[in-house]
Amino acid sequence: MHSFKNNLLLIFVASSLVFACSSSRNTNIKHGTGYNFKIGYPEFRTSSFGYVDRQGDAHLKISTHIVKGSLIYKKDIDSLKAKASISIQIVDAENPENIISEKHFKREVATLDEQINSSSETIELENTFSVPPSHYKILVTVTDLTSDKKITQEVTSYIPKTEQGKYSLSSIHMYGKNNEDSEWQRINTYDIKGNVDSLRFVFQIMSPQSKKSMELNSRLLRFESDTSYARPMHYSNYSPSSIEYKGIDYDKETELQSNKRVLSEYSSVFIEYKFAIQDRGNYRFQVTASKEGGEKEIFKARDFGIKSKNYPAVKSTKELARPLIYLMGEKRYEEFIAISDRDSLKKEIDRFWLKNIGSSARARDVIQLYYQRVEEANKQFSNFKEGWKTDLGMIYVLFGPPWYTEDRLNHLSWYYSYNREDPEYSFRFVQPKLKSKYFPFYHYIFKRNNFYYTIQYMQRELWLTGQIITRRL
Template sequence: MKNLSQHVLLLLFIFAISCSTSRNLDIERGTGYNFRAGHPEFRTSVYGYIDEEKGSTLDIRAEIVKGSLIYKEENDTLQARISIEYQVQDLENSGNILVSEQLERTVKSTEQSINATRETLDLQFSHQIDPSHYKILISVTDLNTNKNITQSVETAIPETQEGQYNLSNIQMYGKINDIGSWEPINTYDVQSKIDSLRFVFQVISPQSDQRMQIRSRLLQFESDTLYPRPMHYSNYSPSSIEYKGIDYDEETELQSSQRILTDYTSTFIEYKFANQDRGNYRFQVNAQRGEEEELFKARDFGIKSRNYPAISSAKELARPLIYLMGEGDHEELMEISNSDSLKKAVDKFWLKNIGNTNQARQVIEKYYQRVEEANKQFSNFKEGWKTDLGMIYILFGPPWYTEDHLKELIWYYSYNHSDPEYSYYFDQPKLKNKYFPFFHFLFNRSNFYYTVQYQQRQLWLSGQILTRQI
């Protein structure tokens, strides 16, 4: 039953986790986590640019999370074997596969901690390829289990004639401190522990003697970053930001700059910024030469928690307890500023309610595993665990059955689909498209659910959740 429900859940939300970039190539948003329990976890980025010596070039990167692989012990060493296959398809010529490669890698370790690490195996492939619009399919298979995950990414290398110009897509990088190196950011989500952000793009142009104006802006959008309301509260007003999720019409310009290019061919340009507070942002570039049509490229991103999607810091452990505590108690908990004191308060909360240390440890592991899984499955403009889908998933687990209608999603936690206590309805205020790229579902709240949520809380706080799901 558990495997079936997880499989159905994956099918319903494979689009919600944004396994491919938007069809609108002017705005990049990165790939999603493409999470499925027990399967390899990886993230992908693709970048097309012009190399002055090699010509048009396509760089493909994959970051495979080592802790998501299954290890077998061989000669006192833990080993995971994976197969990586990727294809490059020309979307301007349907069915034309220009590149098809397959390779294998082995990850070895003598430490058991390899099973939980967030370290990644970083792979990079480069191909010289003609300008066009491409789809890149990347598939990773764990050869110890034969479980497979595939991601799809689109990109373009613009074809530019003598005297014309164009812009490449924008690459995003992050650095944790001055000593560390710039690492590519392949997802929409950015960890708040990153100190600095760097954006790189290329002005693609054969020789030209005309001046070009480059304007860049860093924008922040009004968006919902709050905890979701309890199940028995009233529904959100259509005019509220919680209902809208993110409002692209409400923007704040944080920084802007302008530069003039002269005497260039194909030039790389970069901008650096300090990392921002929690929220949703866009770095955008506008380029114009004389009276010609203005070009536009952008990279959207959202700042999430420190170790997102993982849960490890004291605050990351404390915040999701909002689903098991009263608002006043939770506010008092979050007022603790010292990390060590906050961690002790979190431990005390669990042990005080459950009593048995071993049992509490199992419940804690189960709870935060669901929080992290919610982050990987339901992340949008805010942390996945903060969404209505994430709240229900954490409290009740994967649904037994699901139904998906155009703007309505139903999760069933009972064989009786007419049982109102365990049939949960979610409405979608906006359909996913290139202008609103997030799947945003809101729980259909009712006073009826007060007892349901209270009883589910008690299962967690008593430890009975280990033997009784509902």
């Protein structure tokens, strides 16, 4: 009995240590912001970077990228103009009523481009605030002054106090660059376009001068994750052991690169690492720092996902072809997507749309609506894969925004009928795992059923005949 108690105690202590380590590490893993997308509202992403200057003073650099195409433009003599106001509030994370600093300003965009509303170009804003070391919440609000619609994003930041002989690491920030750009661009989001050629990770060692050497160990990891498109609505549900059900498996990692650095002369310095862009998938760049003498190891990481080339838009021939899986049978789709020649594939895409619709003018309207839905799905539902590939994205692309929604803990219901008891147009989703610091994604799985075969078939026909323009269901 005594031995059993001792073993039980050892198990409990070991479990506590593992959990404490896991908990500590997850709080130091950053994922970037999402699109916070809402139709008709300004679209932007923001991030913050806390650092210490040479004099030991702490600062917050706040980066905000506003998508030009998300603003409302008015004709002004010979150009189009949009106006937006930006509000930045820095508040005490422990006491949100305590506003540490704030700033309010306006920006105007003038353009001759009549297609500006389709542009994914951004207005890049950077603001730096002097603050004492602490935990902060940063609230950034962008208001479109033409529509008076506003939206807010929240990010967090931590700047530790530095003491002689002690050290810490800042959060890790990402930059990207392609061959056409001469400068590195800040990446605020989890999702990264596949057209980026190089990645750069930057962080700061925050420490007064120390005589002890420091060892930095960095790793670039790839995680097993689901990158497939959603199954048809009438197929069987995913097995709990499948990667489609789990979404991403943080226990199955592949080390792509590792590096060890030893610093002997340093104070508060910036460190950077550069990598070539990776294939589509989900990754982590992580750093551990430790000083000689067995001092506490510090861990920081930045997670990110590589998406399609023009994400969240679909522009290339392959990008336009892939979402057609929801309007084709799988055998036909496999033959279609296997076409390697770009011009031949483009002709097949055109032939597919025109085959049943007939009118090229009507076909243009249908095509525009379909790919608009795909892009909106990417902005709203992306997680470890593009939003159009998720179950939520598939339903959104085919049926459009739900008429009514119900969200209860890990269950979500979308209704496309005035009768919420109508099983044919009541779509249920379940979250296998709730979003948390350990699993930072909204991952919903559609509750499939055989009787949805007819519903999806009928919806496909509305698209393929062009009736979707006048009759959505």
